[in-house]
Amino acid sequence: MVWSIGQKLSHGWILERPLGKGGLSELWTVRRGDAVAVVKIFHRDSQWSSAETEECQLYFQNEARWLAELQYPGLVRGLGTSEGLGQPLRPF
Numbered sequence: 001m002v003w004s005i006g007q008k009l010s011h012g013w014i015l016e017r018p019l020g021k022g023g024l025s026e027l028w029t030v031r032r033g034d035a036v037a038v039v040k041i042f043h044r045d046s047q048w049s050s051a052e053t054e055e056c057q058l059y060f061q062n063e064a065r066w067l068a069e070l071q072y073p074g075l076v077r078g079l080g081t082s083e084g085l086g087q088p089l090r091p092f
Contacts, residue, residue: 003028009030013032013037016029016030019038024056025060027039027040040060064078
């Protein structure tokens, strides 16, 4: 899926600008009212087997859980996880 500025995500978040893209995900700045956050969007590649997709989703779920457990000055705070538009979303 191609993501674009202004696109609406789940829970009222709106894509503002791309921050980076890698092999498994993209990072975007998002806004909801006055709140600004960063969302990590998992690429769901149609070429992947269902086992590979499930493994990546498990990795992201673990990553979100680890982030939520960490508390240290200068580290981002995990706000939670969600699915939007058929894609796992990770607002941080």
